[in-house]
């Protein structure tokens with residue numbers, strides 16, 4: 001199998017997988033339970049999710065390590081388990097990709113949940129750097145093919161994550177932000193535009209930029225366009241969610257169907273996306289439909 005960086009550099013269209021968190025909830029993860037701890041408490045479930053996405057046609061598996069920094073694990077009393085949980089997360093995805101010989105493992109790195117001093121919070125950029133360093137070193141040690149820093153809203157935090165990844169590992173670094181549509185166009189919760197996010201992420205060393213989560217796949221077409229215009233030489237990853245979550249009784253539902261999301265894949269590719277997958281609410285059926293749509297053309 002060709003290296004991940006090589007595949008992306010030659011302009012191949014790759015399909016990433018879909019949701020981990022909402023899929024784990026569907027498989028019994030309780031509200032308030034630590035999702036990453038399932039890598040050791042329910043390894044067969046996490047592995048089964050990877051298997052389902054491979055069967056759906058994913059070229060990239062994202063590990064169950066989104067909240068794998070000490071800051072995120074601390075409220076569960078698991079701050080001392082950063083290395084163990086991140087190693088386990090990569091091992092599970094690796095075992096599936098190795099057996100099938102066809103998927104890359106992108107290790108998920110989500111926000112710490114803390115806000116840096118310069119943005120009104122109580123941690124220093126160095127604190128954030130150290131937390132990301134501890135996580136990314138374990139993810140590389142586990143054998144990940146790439147790091148996927150995602151769901152970022154703060155530029156300070158994203159740049160510290162990228163810096164920690166570039167300084168301490170040799171892995172290709174993906175960095176995606178989450179944008180919301182507002183009166184002034186697309187911005188992250190902290191007010192960052194797609195153009196600025198892409199420009200600063202690339203300047204900090206990100207190899208691939210883009211967006212994840214958000215509010216459905218249609219917004220992503222314009223977000224990809226703006227990202228591409230800002231950084232025409234950097235590959236773009238788009239992992240859309242299946243629309244905004246809607247509360248129906250006790251259940252959270254995502255309304256975008258596999259068919260609907262698949263119908264927008266070609267527009268996303270035309271807007272510059274090279275890696276396409278799903279975020280919250282997407283399932284192996286969404287990924288299968290999207291992979292089929294992409295592969296029919298590319």
Ligand SMILES: [Zn+2]
Pocket residue numbers: 212213214241279280
């Ligand atoms: Zn999401």
